Amino acid sequence: MISQIAAVLLAAQGAPEFAPLVVGETATASVLDAQREINVILPPDYGDDLERRWPVVVMLDGGLQQDLFLGVGIHNWNRLWGRSKGVIWVGIETKDRQRELLPPTRDLEQQERFPTAGESEQFRSWLVGEILPMIASRYRTSDEVFLVGESAAGHFVIETWATGTEAFSGFAAISPSLQWDEQSLSHQIANQGASGSSLYISLADEGGATQEGILRLVEALPENQNWCFSDRRKDLLHSNSLHGLLPEALQFLLPTPADWLEEYGFVLRCDQKGSGSD
Template sequence: MIAEIAALFLAAQSAPDFAPLVVGESAIVSVLDEEREINVVLPAGYADEPERQWPVVIMLDGGGQQDLMLGVGIHNWNRLWGRSKEAIWVGIETKDRQRELLPPTRDAAEQERYPTAGESAVFRDWLIDTILPLIAARYRGNGEVFLVGESAAGHFAVETWASGTDAFSGYAAISPSFQWDEQSLSHAISGQPANRAPLYVSLADEGGATEEGILRLVAALPDDQSWCFSDRREDLVHANSLHGLLPEALQFLMPTPADWLEEYGFVLRCEKRGLAAE
């Protein structure tokens, strides 16, 4: 018995010391009567390179219990392979996604299912007028700011792009919910969008009105606009489109001069693209 206690004591003495694993910084902010997280993950060399500046990626649905860790992990994996530039990663938590990310709808079924929906304009103004200046003042961004979203957040990204704002340097809309409001966003976008910022848009196997709306958007984009359309209807579903296409979206928005990417299968797959993206 004494020997067993002594062995346990020695094992405890030789156990390593564990410390908290610090991933980034977080703050609580409020908009549309809801408190939410803003989560920031800095590049690995941020503290050691005080003069260096980085691009900023704003990820919607970026709460700690949402897509933050997935996004950061994919971004870091891209960085390890040189697939896309290293960036300051900012996750914006959403609470009522249809209220915050989508405009009003005329569709009766959507109104009944999502009675609080329709305040994307308020959320966008808050993001541009409050959050972007906060991030710019606190962190060393290089002036490039990219907006990334999937599903309803993808609709928000395209709606923001189509608004003509110059707040963002580029956009990624992964499987955007273009069925919303009788596909009104795709109907509203003409052949000469006001915004010249790069746009990455993808389509999985959503089918129906979602597919119709996305294809209408793609058909409206002019050849002199920098854009990439990734058509993945044959190999991705809505549930795994973010996992499968975020690496590609980041590669499009923040390309590197790496010349080995194709050798390792890291191909930017654009079934259609604007001339400026080639």
């Protein structure tokens, strides 16, 4: 009965008109034998000041059916609270994550499980050489570009950071898969050192070789570099670390002058620059 009454009222008043909900732009690009989405979501006030230039966050696994809307939603929530600066959000879709995000492995079990893995260097060259220039030419970007990834994408982030590239201003590696290839990346950094831009890195309940690799890397981080290590083994799982820690990662990489954040519990729960602060 209620639905019938509502239908009559709508018919009398005129039903509301619906229109497409446009949240951004998307393009398709090809690398490693696969077409993939490049999704761009602009700040809501992007058109207010045509002279203003914006930082860019590049999110790996950023397809429409991947982590794009999770990342944008968290970023918008941060922005509304003044927790992190507004950005142009770029989601890079992945298709074969082990192939695209990880280097070759000597581990026979990993080779058998992921036979296509090992082309992260080619994927990185495509990202830096083709996609970043395309974004910079199309949108009003600043010179700040940040790379964000979780799990295998987190390994890609650390591997990129370790190259010392100037393509990115900062990095966030959430629960990076540093068990890969017998923990070779953390061994390499521990033995040879690495110095790059700002780095946010976290550890959840992964344990085992993943934990060993992450802790080895953190121990090797230089004191004179801007880094933030969030040790969340007691309260986060690998499955929910991205949801739980992306707000803090963005707060670290894109700080604002807001002086009310601590009052509302928006704090960085991490050791910074080896200070041991919580």
